[in-house]
Amino acid sequence: xxxxxxxxxxxxxxxxxxxxxxxxxxxxxxxxxxxxxxxxxxxxxxxxxxxxxxxxxxxxxxxxxxxxxxxxxxxxxxxxxxxxxxxxxxxxxxxxxxxxxxxxxxxxxxxxxxxxxxxxxxxxxxxxxxxxxxxxxxxxxxxxxxxxxxxxxxxxxxxxxxxxxxxxxxxxxxxxxxxxxxxxxxxxxxxxxxxxxxxxxxxxxxxxxxxxxxxxxxxxxxxxxxxxxxxxxxxxxxxxxxxxxxxxxxxxxxxxxxxxxxxxxxxxxxxxxxxxxxxxxxxxxxxxxxxxxxxxxxx
Amino acid sequence: xxxxxxxxxxxxxxxxxxxxxxxxxxxxxxxxxxxxxxxxxxxxxxxxxxxxxxxxxxxxxxxxxxxxxxxxxxxxxxxxxxxxxxxxxxxxxxxxxxxxxxxxxxxxxxxxxxxxxxxxxxxxxxxxxxxxxxxxxxxxxxxxxxxxxxxxxxxxxxxxxxxxxxxxxxxxxxxxxxxxxxxxxxxxxxxxxxxxxxxxxxxxxxxxxxxxxxxxxxxxxxxxxxxxxxxxxxxxxxxxxxxxxxxxxxxxxxxxxxxxxxxxxxxxxxxxxxxxxxxxxxxxxxxxxxxxxxxxxxx
Numbered sequence: 311x312x313x314x315x316x317x318x319x320x321x322x323x324x325x326x327x328x329x330x331x332x333x334x335x336x337x338x339x340x341x342x343x344x345x346x347x348x349x350x351x352x353x354x355x356x357x358x359x360x361x362x363x364x365x366x367x368x369x370x371x372x373x374x375x376x377x378x379x380x381x382x383x384x385x386x387x388x389x390x391x392x393x394x395x396x397x398x399x400x401x402x403x404x405x406x407x408x409x410x411x412x413x414x415x416x417x418x419x420x421x422x423x424x425x426x427x428x429x430x431x432x433x434x435x436x437x438x439x440x441x442x443x444x445x446x447x448x449x450x451x452x453x454x455x456x457x458x459x460x461x462x463x464x465x466x467x468x469x470x471x472x473x474x475x476x477x478x479x480x481x482x483x484x485x486x487x488x489x490x491x492x493x494x495x496x497x498x499x500x501x502x503x504x505x506x507x508x509x510x511x512x513x514x515x516x517x518x519x520x521x522x523x524x525x526x527x528x529x530x531x532x533x534x535x536x537x538x539x540x541x542x543x544x545x546x547x548x549x550x551x552x553x554x555x556x557x558x559x560x561x562x563x564x565x566x567x568x569x570x571x572x573x574x575x576x577x578x579x580x581x582x583x584x585x586x587x588x589x590x591x592x593x594x595x596x597x598x599x600x601x602x603x604x605x606x607x608x609x
Numbered sequence: 610x611x612x613x614x615x616x617x618x619x620x621x622x623x624x625x626x627x628x629x630x631x632x633x634x635x636x637x638x639x640x641x642x643x644x645x646x647x648x649x650x651x652x653x654x655x656x657x658x659x660x661x662x663x664x665x666x667x668x669x670x671x672x673x674x675x676x677x678x679x680x681x682x683x684x685x686x687x688x689x690x691x692x693x694x695x696x697x698x699x700x701x702x703x704x705x706x707x708x709x710x711x712x713x714x715x716x717x718x719x720x721x722x723x724x725x726x727x728x729x730x731x732x733x734x735x736x737x738x739x740x741x742x743x744x745x746x747x748x749x750x751x752x753x754x755x756x757x758x759x760x761x762x763x764x765x766x767x768x769x770x771x772x773x774x775x776x777x778x779x780x781x782x783x784x785x786x787x788x789x790x791x792x793x794x795x796x797x798x799x800x801x802x803x804x805x806x807x808x809x810x811x812x813x814x815x816x817x818x819x820x821x822x823x824x825x826x827x828x829x830x831x832x833x834x835x836x837x838x839x840x841x842x843x844x845x846x847x848x849x850x851x852x853x854x855x856x857x858x859x860x861x862x863x864x865x866x867x868x869x870x871x872x873x874x875x876x877x878x879x880x881x882x883x884x885x886x887x888x889x890x891x892x893x894x895x896x897x898x899x900x901x902x903x904x905x906x907x908x
Binding site: 339 | 617621625626627628629638715717718721722723724725726727728729730747748751752755756758777778780781782783784785
């Protein structure tokens with residue numbers, strides 16, 4: 311069973327002995343990995359832990375429903391909190407430590423006067439429909455990095471924009487942390503695993519895989535079809551219709567270069583060298599806002 | 610002589626063996642201290658190093674004239690760069706490592722899209738006359754903290770607002786770093802040591818101690834005089850006149866609670882429990898902008 315800490319000082323004290331300690335069979339020092347989560351864990355999270363364990367000796371999973379990344383009227387209050395079940399699941403994948411702080415422990419002053427802002431990359435996609443969301447992510451991830459001081463941190467590619475923002479944060483703030491992005495874990499029918507899937511009714515759950523299917527369809531069209539703005543636009547409209555016809559309300563459906571570089575115009579997108587494209591979608595089905603994305607390999 | 614590193618990776622590699630290593634005569638692990646500077650070192654800086662050495666086993670002094678904390682038309686270009694002399698001085702106070710990175714090393718992308726903002730505390734005093742200055746301080750200090758990962762960092766109280774901002778940053782971002790504020794080192798005539806003092810002409814240098822004398826005068830009046838807003842206001846005006854009559858142009862002269870709490874009104878200032886007051890001044894003399902401050906102990 312993982313050891314659970316609720317206090318920053320206790321977690322730091324527990325991790326301190328590993329820092330700089332030599333492994334018995336290795337000349338290198340033990341590596342510490344962090345997997346930040348909001349709890350309510352599913353197989354997607356457990357895959358993050360498994361990846362962390364492949365790259366590090368000690369794995370710390372944080373479980374914290376972070377208030378600063380929820381906006382007015384969002385699901386902060388109703389977000390599922392299932393610590394006991396989460397810890398039981400984490401025990402099955404060899405987690406060493408769980409860090410489950412209270413809000414007071416993380417934010418003695420709420421909101422904190424200091425902010426960590428990632429700039430232009432946050433104003434598009436999810437940042438447009440959830441203003442302030444990535445500012446909350448920026449501060450909580452900075453805090454977790456400083457509390458745990460890991461060598462590695464693992465994030466899911468389902469939250470693709472978040473992953474890109476964290477990579478930028480690490481570069482710009484010189485964090486000595488390797489960021490690993492883990493590919494999306496899907497249900498057998500293709501739906502990306504998410505804690506918010508449980509907001510779906512049975513009927514909605516059956517419709518939900520259409521999102522992934524539509525992105526796959528669009529990716530294939532882009533990979534094999536003519537890459538003119540007009541043709542791409544018609545593929546996009548066709549894909550939008552597939553999604554909305556199934557019953558979704560689209561928040562955004564966009565094609566970007568995989569760095570989410572906002573400098574690259576849609577016309578130039580296929581001409582940028584050494585960049586793949588990514589299709590990103592956010593769409594509401596009932597009271598669930600679902601995210602998905604699909605890489606497009608331009609041959 | 611201290612060992613000089615110009616690259617982040619080399620400094621990190623040099624510090625890694627100390628982390629977690631046990632001291633021979635102690636059960637505790639060696640402590641690393643950081644003293645961030647912009648170089649052109651004087652006795653004030655050397656005192657910071659001495660204090661760092663008292664609290665830590667390994668002292669890293671960073672020397673970096675940080676472009677992001679200088680505004681348009683400020684003295685970034687002309688700021689004195691004297692690395693060889695600085696290293697020689699640091700050798701006299703037992704400095705272990707000097708970190709002197711290039712701008713490219715610190716900012717692969719300049720300006721960096723990510724920012725670390727300290728909020729309301731930055732909009733007053735120096736933040737008002739130097740917009741963006743503390744945003745530059747915020748990012749460079751965050752980077753230095755992440756690069757060095759020190760246990761302790763020492764800053765001078767001459768930059769009182771900067772020290773208060775860094776304490777807030779450490780609290781809000783959960784940096785595991787003890788911040789030590791070192792009291793001001795003064796010339797025999799009372800002028801606070803500063804690299805910018807060398808911008809003064811010989812005549813200006815003789816006038817310059819008036820700034821400290823005026824603050825001392827005001828502190829004595831506040832400590833012994835009647836603490837009504839009217840009386841305090843008249844002391845303030847008298848002090849302003851002493852400073853301007855000597856030839857200074859005042860940027861600001863303010864009395865604050867020592868936490869720089871902007872919530873406390875001037876009328877309430879003397880009634881706040883457990884808080885001391887501080888007088889802060891910034892004033893131009895020729896082409897030098899001089900800072901000074903003076904604590905007021907309310908009995």
